[in-house]
Amino acid sequence: MGTWRNLERDLEDMREYYRHGKAKEASWRKSQLKGLLTLLKEKEGDIFKALKHYLGKHHVEAFRDEDRDSYWKMMHKYIGSDITSMVTLPVIIFEPMTMLQKMAELMEYSYLLDRADECEDPYIWLVYASLWAISVYFAYQRTWKPFNPILGETYEMANHGGISFNSEQVSHHPPMSAGHAENEHFTYDVTSKLKTKFLGNSLDVFPLGRMRVTLKKDGVVLDLVPPPTKVNNLIFGSTWVDSPGEMIMTNLTTGDKVVLFFQPCGWFGYSTYL
Template sequence: MRSGDEKPTEGGGFFAAISSSVRSWGSAMQKSVNGLMGYEGLEVINPEGSTEDAEAEAQRGRWKQEDRDGYWKMMHKYIGADVTSLVTLPVIIFEPMTMLQRMAEILEYTHLLDLADECEDPYMRVAYVSSWAISVYFAYQRTWKPFNPILGETYEMVNHNGITFISEQISHHPPMSAGHAENEHFTYDITSKLKTKFLGNSVEVYPVGRTRVTLKKAGVVFDLVPPPTKVNNLIFGRTWVDSPGEMIMTNLTTGDKAVLYFQPCGWFGAGRYEVDGYVYNASEEPKLLMTGKWNESMSCQPCDLEGEPLPGTELKEIWKVAATPANDKYQYTHFAHKLNSFETAPKKLLASDSRLRPDRYALEKGDMSKSGAEKSRLEEQQRAEKRNREANGHKFTPRWFDLSGEITPTPWGDLEVYEYNGKYTEHRAVVDSSGCHEEVDINSIAFNPWQYGNVSAE
């Protein structure tokens, strides 16, 4: 028998075969493109091939040769650095969505949290909540970068399974966001801070954040530790995403937890997308085995103390990815499209909402030139607002989230935790009771997240 903190050992259970594959950060077959067009030491990783076709793979992807050259000249000096907020990037690599909207994508399959709240089986409850956390990785495989939010920017969502969601950019350096979602079954709270390491043709992303889910009827609280992510082939080759490592979902109330291993991509895609592991009780005894692929589905089955399936039981599918639009430019799901829609926006939308960003909106409409110009203008406005604020001795304070004073450890560093202060709920109640039934008109609301005066004219 192994504990919840230990990886499977040879012969030690149903998933013993995964033991060696989870120990390396990137075991996909790779090759340094030495001497290729004058670039030294850049790795090109083809998830569908071998080491022999790395140079051919390097010529593929979204970049033209001259674009590759320009991007490399701009980026090579940042190798080894955290590039979360160091550089201004071209809109060619962006999608028409901000990080605040991406935070909302985890809400697509919240019916799993509803099921967990109604479930009487404590181990199935862990399985439902864990599958919900895994479900968002289908969306996170997209290779386009979301826009960095402006300090004070927000995103609101209503009209989805009775959920109200608010997120806010609470820090610019380092970039940090906070979010809160709620319906009759659960509350979801997150403080998000990404840490990156640029490696030349790839970037490692470490989720230095805290996620808490409270199930209202069940009266339990869950904590999530997600795996890191690696974005491969940023400049050379086709960009793709992998998240090899360990995910831990812990019921802080009971001590039950799931320990799940995201397999790294190997030869010709072997192991890519696969997730395997167990749900353990508080005594670290395996109770359910879980298996599946984060881009398809997850299933579970009762198991014995050795992790073997119990006789007479079968795998039960917990989650399955919903149908997606065919040939979508940005690989959006139907739900992702809703995040940009004003159908999911509340009445009297906050002027700081991501939907109203002119750079994001221009890119959504396919005007890349205007998007780039608007992006530069917003970035200069952000600098001007900071100068004005600091010159007058003012300090930025988030509207909807307060610094809790709690410091929580993560595998990648400590994090200052922000907590939802309830003011948005009060704000929304006042607006909803006002009798206002105005339609949201994007042309009538100017994007304005600035707290120290409107610097749009500067």
């Protein structure tokens, strides 16, 4: 029962956020949150199936029909441009967290890095580290955008399974964040910088930052280059996210590398994430 009380509390926090944010468009979200809570209670024996069933029937569309035309008129002049820090966006497309907080989501499955550090085989280091790098894509079912942090803003996640994570917004134009995580097995350092290309009803996102992991036992340094991301159906249709291309994990100590190819989803590919 404690799990459900926590879920109810979190959902109420979100409802309060949208009420005080004065976003009229949030009314549909409140009803969907209530529907999700009811569905989860009915199917609490299998939470994953409940979420899959719900998301399959209620894939989110960001805009009401009456808002689409006005937003399109505002945005069409930016087609082909980098809109990282030049466009004011409607609050309805945001989730109540900042990019600094979202950066910490990569620590959810950090036990995979612990296992990598415990291994003797250098190839198994890369296997576990690559699994860890892929794990963040579980969050792609959430297609809302986090808020941009203000310059100098910080975020701290303390004692998450023995991990401390700290991040800071170090540049405003262009937006750039830096983060550091550490436990007894590894250190993780990231500089997050993005370049975007607005294509009308979609947005290409190119990561330009750097991600490095150091396994403490052997001093192994791993470098991660993630694939680009494409956000589809920004204005018209149900929004979904794809990451076609290569993810490269390189062992800078030995020169070994893993190259993972993410197959494009196709026209109706958003169901891949459900």
